[in-house]
């Protein structure tokens with residue numbers, strides 16, 4: 001955009017980012033209220049009815065977003081607050097998207113070339129994947145987790161990592177920046193969803209265990225978990241996101257090696273960032289194996305998914321800022 | 335038991351889909367002495383649980399290499415670490431923590447993992463090979479016991495048996511068309527087709543695991559045929575691709591240093607642009623290009639460019655740009671005006687504004703050897719403390735300052751000395767510091783006297799005639815790294831193979847389908863059932879679709895019964 005002041009564009013972009021954060025906060029609140037109200041709703045509706053409706057039988061427990069059997073549509077609880085949360089998330093996403101595009105225009109390149117931009121785009125993708133998945137599965141019970149993550153990380157990254165637009169350093173001028181980093185962000189988004197599902201799975205497992213232990217005539221406890229798919233369904237859904245994420249991560253690893261070979265003359269050198277990319281890859285390979293190992297399916301594999309995503313976050317934050325290595329792209333001068 | 339040959343997929347006995355009956359294998363203690371124990375050990379090593387534990391160990395073991403500097407990636411960091419932690423460093427070194435990825439414990443983990451992998455994949459490959467050429471298994475007697483099951487009854491139009499057989503024929507044709515391998519199992523009283531698809535899933539899984547072995551071997555063996563060499567070239571300098579002309583050379587085990595492909599390379603010009611002051615990112619350097627001319631024997635000289643991210647291919651070697659800097663040209667004359675030194679000396683950059691440090695050694699021609707320790711500032715400025723600094727990387731106000739030492743350079747006794755360092759012990763400082771004489775300070779084109787009437791020193795202006803300002807007044811150097819890598823293409827090929835294998839292994843559904851027609855009192859009862867082999871979220875939909883499609887192809891009077899979902 002010749003003639004437009006990049007600094008001004010970036011300032012507008014920054015303003016939009018904060019607007020998006022504010023809207024995400026509202027979405028988070030709406031989703032949180034939804035979860036609180038679900039406990040009541042769930043008590044009113046018969047427990048079993050809801051469970052049957054959310055988890056259509058067969059097929060490993062596909063969670064249907066509106067394809068429940070027609071007989072129960074009338075009694076289907078309409079989660080108004082969840083709906084509001086989703087509308088707000090989508091609105092926040094629009095601001096977030098425009099902010100990201102403006103940043104790209106200001107910089108005259110893809111907006112994922114330093115830590116701030118990587119956070120901007122990465123979280124945009126997390127929200128995008130979440131919203132896209134909502135069209136197929138009703139995962140609104142993850143809404144508060146996802147918007148909470150977006151608020152914390154986007155707000156945090158903007159405070160801590162925002163830098164002015166500067167020309168790209170030579171090592172970053174490569175098509176592989178476009179491909180490698182984008183696919184890594186996409187993988188991160190999928191891992192984030194899998195992480196959220198694994199967390200809820202663990203909580204749900206605990207509840208199911210307690211329920212099984214409780215005497216049959218015990219007073220049912222209020223909990224939003226009644227409106228959430230059972231642990232098995234959560235697990236197989238988490239697995240599905242994780243394996244797609246794993247494919248992208250594998251590609252990230254390969255693309256990164258090709259880039260490293262162009263930039264540094266070796267495709268693999270156990271640079272700190274390479275180490276962590278590898279560690280994450282191995283952790284998720286372990287997770288996939290755990291799902292297929294007797295005695296590891298369920299809680300243990302869920303923990304691996306959680307550990308895997310923790311490593312992803314660690315890799316992006318702590319490793320980028322504090323670890324020394326060739327991947328000096330944070331754009332921060334320390 | 336699910337790893338019976340008819341199952342189609344052989345899995346380690348502790349695979350989640352194996353029947354728990356095989357647990358007894360693990361519980362039963364071997365009674366057969368050495369062979370029994372060996373068998374048992376092998377089965378443990380090739381079990382899912384071992385693979386999983388080794389994978390997790392591998393992840394954990396890789397972490398320390400990111401916390402402690404590694405000799406392979408950051409040798410200077412290791413040296414620094416020893417200086418900073420003199421007590422801790424030797425202990426860490428004993429534990430191979432500075433060479434994590436070649437350490438015995440790291441190697442042990444990945445070697446065990448790969449042994450386990452091979453031990454797991456080989457029998458599965460054999461088994462899969464057989465499965466690929468065998469028929470889909472017999473139709474189960476009671477399809478209704480399967481989770482995904484539909485049924486309908488059709489009115490009989492003529493003879494019941496013929497109708498049933500025809501319906502199964504139709505189903506078999508449809509299944510075959512959608513990629514299933516089919517087998518007919520007609521018995522007295524019922525007709526059925528058994529179909530299976532998704533062998534590619536297991537093929538993908540095996541290809542993936544085997545390709546990982548391929549990656550490991552390519553890295554291990556290919557590394558032996560790989561070499562890297564470094565060379566610093568000042569503008570105008572040439573270099574021949576032979577061992578002698580490298581400043582450092584790291585050959586793989588099988589590299590013969592005498593048979594490098596013969597070519598020569600000249601650095602014609604090195605370009606870099608700086609973001610001017612007042613703009614965002616001002617002072618930042620970019621667009622580094624080394625313009626070179628390469629020549630192979632008997633061929634015409636060729637122009638080439640070496641850029642960051644864009645190495646130059648020469649005769650199967652790849653030339654990378656590692657670094658760059660200034661190489662001031664200095665001439666030293668003795669008291670009689672005879673030239674005793676004339677060279678462009680590469681100065682190593684110390685900061686982003688190219689404050690550079692270099693050493694000039696004059697071994698002959700003067701009464702004593704001379705060592706000069708120089709700082710070069712492309713755009714000199716004076717800090718409030720009085721110290722000099724450079725404020726910009728380009729040549730705006732270039733200044734060279736030199737401290738001069740007289741005495742023994744220590745280069746005659748054969749000890750190798752770096753050209754970038756000066757050891758002033760045993761020398762007398764005669765200019766700069768406490769020597770009583772000021773340090774020598776020059777701009778391009780200027781000449782000064784050396785102390786004690788030793789002669790003169792000139793900082794040559796290399797700018798072509800008519801150049802404006804100080805543009806081009808000081809030569810630049812490029813530090814090049816020249817690689818031959820035979821492993822790379824193989825590693826890439828195996829990695830891509832692994833990726834495609836993985837795609838198939840994770841996303842191709844493997845499933846069995848059955849369509850069975852049984853003539854009974856009300857007509858012909860048709861059943862559809864499916865069974866997933868491994869993760870298959872769309873099985874229910876697939877059975878439903880099969881039932882619908884088949885129904886549509888049947889004579890119109892047939893009427894569906896409600897799909898039964900258990």
Ligand code: HEM
Pocket residue numbers: 285288289292345346349379380381382385389447448450451452454455538539542543546836839840868
């Ligand atoms: C370098 C080490 C290994 C890595 C990185 C690795 C990675 C993977 C990955 C990503 C998958 C998922 C693909 C699929 O489902 O087909 C997988 C599956 C599998 N791996 Fe490995 N693996 C390794 C070693 C092993 C070993 C040693 C064994 C033998 C015990 C093994 C047995 C299996 C089996 C049986 C599956 C299929 C799981 C299922 O049914 O879902 N793997 N592996």
